[in-house]
Amino acid sequence: MSYASPVRIDPLLALILCAGGGTRMKSRLPKVMHTLGGLPLVGHVLEAIKTLPVTDKACVISPNMQEVKDFVVPVQCYVQKEAKGTAHAVLAAEPFFEKVAQGSLLVLFGDTPLITSETIKQLLDHHKSSQAALTILGMEVAPPNQYGRLVLDKEGNCTHIIEAKDATEAELRIPLCNSGLMVIDLAAAMSLLKEVRCQNASGEYLLTDCVNIAFQKGLKISVFKAVEEEVLGINTQEDLAYAEEIFQRRARKEALRQGVHLQDPSSVYFSYDTALGRDVFIEPHVYFGPSVRIEDGVRIRSFSYLEGALVGKNSIIGPFARLRPGSELFENVRVGNFVEIKKSTLSKGVKVNHLAYVGDAFVGPDANIGAGTITCNYDGISKHATEIGEGAFIGSNTALVAPVRIGKGALIGAGSVITEDVAEGAIAVARSTQKQILEGAKRFQQRARKLRKDEI
Template identity: 45%
Template sequence: MSAIAAVVLAAGAGTRMNSSKPKVLHEIGGRPMVSHLLDTVNQLGTERVVVVTAPNMDAVQRQVAPATIAIQHQAKGTGHAVLSSLDALDGFEGDVLVLFGDCPLIKLETLRAMVEKRREQSAAVAVLGFEPEDAAEYGRLVTNTAGELEAIVEFADADAKTRAIGICNSGVMVFDGSKLASLIGAITDNNSKGEFYLTDVVEIANSQGLTCTYVIGDELELLGINNRVQLSQAEQVVQSQWRQQVMEGGATLIDPASVWLSYDTKIGQDVVIEPNVFIGTNVIIRDNVRVKAHSHLEGTTIGERAQIGPFARLRPGANLASDVRVGNFVEIKKSMIETGAKISHLSYIGDAEIGSEANIGAGTITCNYDGFDKFATKIGAGSFIGSNTALVAPVTVGEGAIVGAGSTITRNVEADALAIERGDENQKPGWAERFRSLKKKIRK
């Protein structure tokens, strides 16, 4: 599939999103919607990618790099947006796809089918249509008896016969690049909105004796996102697809609908994920891991046979080797947990190195931040940290050392040593009974 270019229209401000963020930067599965589309486009082997934005859309331009940027200085319709891209295409005469940055779910196979159909029929334009259960107010694709596309008619302009047509317009097109400039240049703004409609190119091409054709796509992949409700619908679509891929790849999702994945999630075989687990971006889960219910993972790698949760939180930089145990209400951030180490419950581990087979007792925290800077904690292999211990970084606990429960450790602990830091216990016999008696008299 050589000699293909893509023009992605991304100039919309997205006012219906009620957001200061440009529409195409709103995320699906942890990635801006326009990046989902560009990933698909790049898999097609495009030689050029041009993204059309409005002026001052610096955030969009940074996100889509290294694509070429074309500026649509006035919002005068889709035809005008494509016109704005022509200089960036610089006479490109291969196939030119025109796509929408707010339509991120389109499949690679669909784009290939469009290019192949246009080439097979030597068509000037191939349009992507779909057949929804409810055609609603979509534009209709009007075809002739030979199956060629004659026109795209907007719903408002359609008569009853045209409205009865079941094939609707998605807006996505592929052009013979040698004819693109002349077709776009022939569009006028002679309509009620005073805009240049890209859909007019079909009638223009037919009037010039050129052929137009169409391909049918899946309604779900053509979901356009104009508001937060549609954003949520797109999220549901991709999550369903990703869950299926994970299960087909050999992992068990006990309650698939309650497990949330990201676009780059990698999950091995014989992994079991219990209900209500959220997996953010940059997560790798190796084979035979069990992630228990209500856990939250992001930016982490989990080694083989590890067990996580329930109610665990692994934050960016948490790297777990094989056979690690992380229990309920444990939070780990930017730390290396070596093979077989156990952090079973109610602990915070940050900016730390935990050696193999170390055992971290309940209520242990690494005090890694002094309000200005972060410091590291190192706990040696085979060491044991008693419950309710505070490790004030920077600090190192040597291999095989034991730290007594309730200690606050501020100095390095030698290998195989016992470290205890506690205040003296002071008991007053009979005090509790005298206290209760006094309270009872006062209440009377």
């Protein structure tokens, strides 16, 4: 009996360069930790390679970037101790790839968050099919711009990359530019990187010089073109704002494609992981923070803000509602105007229609919470829970001082301050006894007028 030989899959290592200081961002936050759609820039790059056949991945950071290191865990981080350029940054991760004799090294940048998995896959496929030692992800950009230019020979092979600072006027007119991303055969990577010299206007060891060295060695260099917006690098707050526009445009288009009704798409803001079911209707000016899941048939009314929340089928939220992290709403729930829900479960059919705060609470099915009701969940030191039973009715302007439990079917009188548990089916009223003084209003007004006259 004969057996087929197993297909050999060459290793694919992904290295994300994150060491850039981002001085032009004018922020104490590392550049790659600025957020786009609620996710740090480097997070978008990690998401883009998640579905690709990457054998291992690592990041290169600069000293004092603990925030980046903590965020990318369990991805290994290597430290570039001095900012000496992109080739120097790759060599800082030498232990990551030096012992891998075959396969490919995919070099990405943590500040290019709009790159898609599909484009990276096409780049890798092109690298393999062209049998090149090095493949560059290029893009066509109308001059003037500050990108490095890709210089090609008559056969369309790249001979070298010239940085904008070092380019002649003729070279600056070349539309084909370098995005920075590239794939290098691991068999050639170490020798190419070791030969890079500091011979440019920026005074750095540049990864782009590997192209020039590879060409001189007679190695094949190929180019794969991408759309410019996918490889937009974030260097300033203006760049970040522009990237956010692109991200939101993509997210809105995808939502519409999935059958979501956006009444005014340009006014709705999504996060990277917003999940929307079918027949969801979203009115203007709605904001989705991270970790929001909306099930089928939900309507989100205008000026609502949701983050870290699950909204069950056929519920209605807003207008002017806020769902904070830990909010879990079952089906057919109503959360109305100026209502805030925080870390609470609202069971099927619950109504909180206006002017209420529900925090650290469990609300049973079909309970009704009146206007002005608040769960007093914080005593200045600790948070405490409130439990409201099935079918309970909480009258307007009630304060439920946690920890407290309202039994099934109980009724709380309006204006009450409830500090003790209420039994099932009971009525609880906790407020001062109303006092009425007959003809008192007339006497009060007469006295007030006399005092005012005396003052004048």
